[in-house]
Amino acid sequence: MKLLAFGVLIGLTSAPIPTPAAAETTAELYQQGIHAFERAQFQKAIRIWRPIADNGHREAQFNLGAMYDNGKGTKKNPTEASKWYRWAADQGHVIAQYSLGNLYLAGRRVHQDTEQAIKWYRKAGEQGHTDAQFNLGEIYKDGTRVKRDYIKAFQWLSLAALRKHNAGVIHKNFVEAFMSPEDVKIAQKLAVDVLKKYKKK
Secondary structure (H helix, E strand, C coil): CCCCCCCCCCCCCCCCCCCHHHHHHHHHHHHHHHHHHHCCCHHHHHHHHHHHHHCCCHHHHHHHHHHHHHCCCCCCCHHHHHHHHHHHHHCCCHHHHHHHHHHHHHCCCCCCCHHHHHHHHHHHHCCCCHHHHHHHHHHHHHCCCCCCCHHHHHHHHHHHHHCCCHHHHHHHHHHHCCCCHHHHHHHHHHHHHHHHHHHCC
């Protein structure tokens, strides 16, 4: 299962902040954390990000999750990593949602839970995250963790394929060989419904 590389942190989206002055301060602090991270001053970055993460800044929350997940500036801490990922994911942070899906699917850092993995992959997939879409398709295609469902597998693999995911293209074609034309139409409609959701965002 493909996992996200650690270095892909960072954008400058934040949760709503009450006043313009507070927003400016939060943005400045976040950038200070970025600068510390870029200079490999990981402990400093954690110290800077934690207060704004506590106040709901989802990018800082995700970054802290990644720091604790990968042991940057701190010892690896599964509990802290999962906590910060979840807080960011609950605010719609797509990479945090995907990361939680990975944790739950593999039982890495948290108890293995396929239903939770599906939940978070779906949330990320509905926002257009290609690897989350592919992973969902694989879960339904393989049928080892949940009941095999070629319609759902095709639905998610076709979305990944649409975004030029090479394995998604190959596996979508594989699944299609086991489906009736009627089932393919159903799966295509489900995929279009998801596509409409994230194209509106």
